[in-house]
Amino acid sequence: MGNLINSVPALIIIGAVGIPIVVYLLLGLGERIASVLPARLGRGVRPWLWFFGPLVLIVLILLYPLVATIAYSFLDADASRAVGLGNFAWAFEGTMLGVIGNNLVWLVVFPLVTLVLALVAAILFDRIRYERVAITLIVLPTAISFTAGSVIWTQLYSYQPSGSTQIGTFNALITLIPDVKPVPWLQTPVINNLALILIAVWLSTGVATLILSAAVKNVAGELIEAARLDGSGEWRIFWSIVLPSIMPAVLVVLTTQIIAALKVFDIVYVMTNGNYGTDVIANRMYGELFSENDLGRASAIAVILLVAALPIVFLNVIQFRAESRS
Helix, strand or coil: CHHHHHCHHHHHHHHHHHHHHHHHHHHHHHHHHHHHCCHHHHHHHHHHHHHHHHHHHHHHHHHHHHHHHHHHCCECCCCCCECCCHHHHHCCCCHHHHHHHHHHHHHHHHHHHHHHHHHHHHHHHCCCCCHHHHHHHHHHHHHCCHHHHHHHHHHHCCCCCCCCCCCCHHHHHHCCCCCCCCCCCCCCCCHHHHHHHHHHHHHHHHHHHHHHHHHHHCCCHHHHHHHHHCCCCHHHHHHHHHHHHCHHHHHHHHHHHHHHHHCCCHHHHHHCCCCCCCCCHHHHHHHHHHCCCCHHHHHHHHHHHHHHHHHHHHHHHHHHHHHHHC
């Protein structure tokens, strides 16, 4: 197991440098061979030559790691003996139940809050003169990585004991109110999970707003005008015309945010490292692999994440095909 972890930098170098070089050499050699073949035979070989390269990459980069991860999930910590479903049984008992519960909170709160805020922003921005400025402001946080955003919010959530000078923005503001004590945002159960989710919402709302804003602009203006002439109010127009028309975009936003909630890692790792009851599945997987040196349990968690994400992906594919037919 230690050899596996120690070889990670070497694997990264091989993947980033070695694979592109090998693909280039294979394609270059293949093109040379195709060029010396008879013209008709060369035209028949060339498509298969270009198809073979991506196929090999898919096998090496996607299929092999997937099959290996599934196989490791049935083995013990150092992959020396089989443990059957023991790793999966562990994943649904003890402290892992709290970890799964935290992920369920992320799955519900994060996508819904992001969707609602983005939808409100898209609708309101479509009606103001300075839409581009407003869109730009709300999209700006997306230029920041989740890791950098977490570092920024660490300063905002900073906590000092009552009576000390508060250097955290939020605590500095609330302690201006008489008799209000500073809040340990990242150490208080429930509050800390919601505080972490707020960071993800701040970083994700911009892209969601762009998607929904584009969809809102494609709503048929004739239908809206006809509804207004019939005496329909803005709420009725929204629920009966606008929302059904932009539902594919809403599903795209929900899908992306749900998948992001399933595999959230960097915010939790940077802010709390899973302490104070904030651990999530992806962070626990990282800890099991690199801290506990347990390849079997880490692989089992990875398989569970994959199985949880597949239904969402399939629903998105079905929705995309339905749109293509219509």
